[in-house]
Amino acid sequence: MTATALSVRNIRKSFGEDEVLKGISFDAHSGDVISIIGSSGSGKSTLLRCINFLERADSGEVAVAGEIIKTHKAKDGQLSPSDKHQLKQMRARLGMVFQNFNLWAHRTVLENIIEGPVQVLKHPKKKAVADAEILMDKVGISQKRNHYPSQLSGGQQQRVAIARALAMQPTVMLFDEPTSALDPELVNEVVQVIRQLATEKRTMIMVTHEMALAREISTHLIFLHNGRIEEQGPPQLIMENPKSDRLRQFIGKF
Amino acid sequence: MVIHTYIEYMGWGAGGWGDEFFFGFLMTLKISLSAYALAVIFGFFATTAKLSKNIFLRFMAVSYTTVVRALPEILMVLIVYFTVAGLAETALVKAGFVDKGFQFNPFWAAVFALAFVAGAFMAEVLRAARLAVPEGQIESATAIGMSSLQIFMRVILPQMMRHAIPGMGNLWLSITKDSAIVAVLGAFSELLYTGYRAAAATKEYVFFYGVTAVLFLLITLISIAVIQWMERHLNRGYA
Numbered sequence: 341m342t343a344t345a346l347s348v349r350n351i352r353k354s355f356g357e358d359e360v361l362k363g364i365s366f367d368a369h370s371g372d373v374i375s376i377i378g379s380s381g382s383g384k385s386t387l388l389r390c391i392n393f394l395e396r397a398d399s400g401e402v403a404v405a406g407e408i409i410k411t412h413k414a415k416d417g418q419l420s421p422s423d424k425h426q427l428k429q430m431r432a433r434l435g436m437v438f439q440n441f442n443l444w445a446h447r448t449v450l451e452n453i454i455e456g457p458v459q460v461l462k463h464p465k466k467k468a469v470a471d472a473e474i475l476m477d478k479v480g481i482s483q484k485r486n487h488y489p490s491q492l493s494g495g496q497q498q499r500v501a502i503a504r505a506l507a508m509q510p511t512v513m514l515f516d517e518p519t520s521a522l523d524p525e526l527v528n529e530v531v532q533v534i535r536q537l538a539t540e541k542r543t544m545i546m547v548t549h550e551m552a553l554a555r556e557i558s559t560h561l562i563f564l565h566n567g568r569i570e571e572q573g574p575p576q577l578i579m580e581n582p583k584s585d586r587l588r589q590f591i592g593k594f
Numbered sequence: 595m596v597i598h599t600y601i602e603y604m605g606w607g608a609g610g611w612g613d614e615f616f617f618g619f620l621m622t623l624k625i626s627l628s629a630y631a632l633a634v635i636f637g638f639f640a641t642t643a644k645l646s647k648n649i650f651l652r653f654m655a656v657s658y659t660t661v662v663r664a665l666p667e668i669l670m671v672l673i674v675y676f677t678v679a680g681l682a683e684t685a686l687v688k689a690g691f692v693d694k695g696f697q698f699n700p701f702w703a704a705v706f707a708l709a710f711v712a713g714a715f716m717a718e719v720l721r722a723a724r725l726a727v728p729e730g731q732i733e734s735a736t737a738i739g740m741s742s743l744q745i746f747m748r749v750i751l752p753q754m755m756r757h758a759i760p761g762m763g764n765l766w767l768s769i770t771k772d773s774a775i776v777a778v779l780g781a782f783s784e785l786l787y788t789g790y791r792a793a794a795a796t797k798e799y800v801f802f803y804g805v806t807a808v809l810f811l812l813i814t815l816i817s818i819a820v821i822q823w824m825e826r827h828l829n830r831g832y833a
């Protein structure tokens with residue numbers, strides 16, 4: 341049994357009257373690749389954002405490598421982090437890749453990648469640059485190191501965003517539809533990088549609409565519907581033999 | 595009138611007005627720079643209040659910017675100079691920052707009044723600039739574990755300034771001109787007041803108001819060059 345890299349317990353989240361997450365729990369062990377699928381509005385992004393507290397859940401618990409993120413119930417009823425310092429450390433261990441890349445527009449590729457290591461991990465700049473060089477090589481963006489995000493294609497920007505997340509040496513990578521903002525011909529270059537990470541046994545949680553990719557690289561598949569985990573299991577198994585009608589319909593669309 | 599009389603007019607010392615204009619020029623810069631720096635601080639406070647979740651803070655900030663922008667500047671400066679400065683004095687004494695009987699010197703009271711007015715306009719410029727920074731870039735900074743202060747200094751501020759520079763530049767240009775308003779508050783010997791004195795004493799209205807105008811123009815031209823340089827610098831990386 342490998343160590344639990346990420347443990348999510350009973351996450352609930354409402355927006356007003358609308359309960360978007362109705363108690364979600366799952367574990368990711370070291371080396372797991374968990375794909376989360378589900379129709380638009382089923383709460384996939386909200387779930388990822390509750391994990392690193394970009395969104396505050398109403399209740400639940402998140403633990404990274406066995407360490408529970410300390411929280412308390414705030415006056416507004418939402419779950420509030422109790423220890424800012426711990427929260428920052430935990431966030432640093434959860435590398436998030438966004439649908440829209442969210443690179444810092446006023447910083448070059450290299451500057452984007454070394455920002456976290458230098459500012460948050462307090463690495464010396466020299467070391468951060470040396471590490472960044474390896475990562476830029478890995479995602480194939482070395483030639484563009486001094487370019488600004490606006491000078492890059494979407495695919496290139498997303499590869500930089502992945503390198504930026506990797507530079508933090510995170511325990512778990514969180515991907516929120518990393519390819520859905522890309523032109524079709526640019527999807528593959530990003531998929532290649534993610535595939536590579538999977539073969540390196542990186543622990544990843546990936547929200548995706550790329551069913552082929554999910555099936556190929558996931559160790560576990562979660563189908564989210566109406567704020568609940570409707571079905572989960574090994575990807576081949578549940579894609580070929582969906583038990584619920586919902587999943588059958590959902591898969592039928594692809 | 596021959597040329598050399600004008601040269602004498604602009605001479606240094608008792609006979610000429612050159613030194614008066616030189617110090618008037620410096621005084622105008624001093625008032626403008628001080629008021630501007632203070633206005634930036636007021637503006638940041640007001641913007642933060644406007645964008646905060648606290649209703650009371652939002653209400654205060656909106657009242658401030660609305661009232662200031664509704665009234666003629668010169669009236670606002672008079673009101674602030676004669677009332678708000680006094681209230682601030684009392685507040686500072688009560689808070690224990692200064693001793694009893696403390697009074698702003700008139701220079702600082704005038705600067706405060708100018709800054710109070712400019713700060714309201716600054717708040718609008720800064721608010722628009724703050725809102726122009728994409729939320730996603732703040733989220734990605736949050737997600738790697740940066741602190742609020744780091745996010746402000748390293749993600750928000752640099753990008754905000756890019757959007758704020760044109761508006762802030764305009765405010766600087768108008769504050770150099772508005773600095774002349776303090777002439778109504780008393781003798782601060784800034785540029786306009788100096789021009790007025792020289793013109794009145796010599797009856798050379800056209801010449802001395804002309805000199806005054808040229809000096810104001812000089813400030814503006816230099817300012818524009820600096821603002822353009824800053825814009826270019828801050829716009830690096832944007833297509």
Ligand SMILES: Nc1ncnc2c1ncn2[C@@H]1O[C@H](COP(=O)(O)OP(=O)(O)OP(=O)(O)O)[C@@H](O)[C@H]1O
Nearest residue numbers: 355356360378379380381382383384385386387517
């Ligand atoms: N900040 C918010 N305020 C109010 N409602 C929100 C907010 N964020 C998300 N929602 C709602 O929560 C539900 C789930 O949204 P979420 O973005 O998590 O869905 P998703 O599964 O990621 O969808 P997609 O596939 O379109 O990205 C939606 O109904 C959405 O409208």
Ligand SMILES: [Mg+2]
Nearest residue numbers: 384385386517
């Ligand atoms: Mg989503």
